[in-house]
Amino acid sequence: MCTLTLPKCPELITLQLSSKHFFSFFLHVSKEARNYLKTCLGHVIHQNKNNPNQLRLDLLNVTHHAYGNHTGCGSWCRYDADHPEDYKHEGLPDGKDLTDMDLKAALLKIFTR
Numbered sequence: 001m002c003t004l005t006l007p008k009c010p011e012l013i014t015l016q017l018s019s020k021h022f023f024s025f026f027l028h029v030s031k032e033a034r035n036y037l038k039t040c041l042g043h044v045i046h047q048n049k050n051n052p053n054q055l056r057l058d059l060l061n062v063t064h065h066a067y068g069n070h071t072g073c074g075s076w077c078r079y080d081a082d083h084p085e086d087y088k089h090e091g092l093p094d095g096k097d098l099t100d101m102d103l104k105a106a107l108l109k110i111f112t113r
Contacts, residue, residue, distance in 0.1 A: 033100075036091040040065065
């Protein structure tokens with residue numbers, strides 16, 4: 001399992017999360033899901049580059065977001081609570097939430113360090 005320690009510098013986080021090494025731990029996950037997570041993580045990192053505390057929260061929320069829980073999402077999320085039936089994840093098959101609970105547990109473990 002990946003033992004990633006997130007540094008305080010957003011540039012270093014970007015390098016670590018975009019590296020092949022980080023996602024090599026999730027080779028069993030579909031390419032679409034890996035690309036989707038990379039995109040979400042990229043949005044969060046870009047929007048919080050000057051706010052390390054919010055960055056940590058939003059990195060954790062990317063996992064919840066991908067699994068359909070949008071309560072902690074920031075401005076990077078397009079979910080509309082008034083019309084949840086209209087929301088689809090761009091880049092995931094059929095726009096549906098991720099369902100692999102082993103992947104979810106691994107991601108939460110990484111981002112809660």
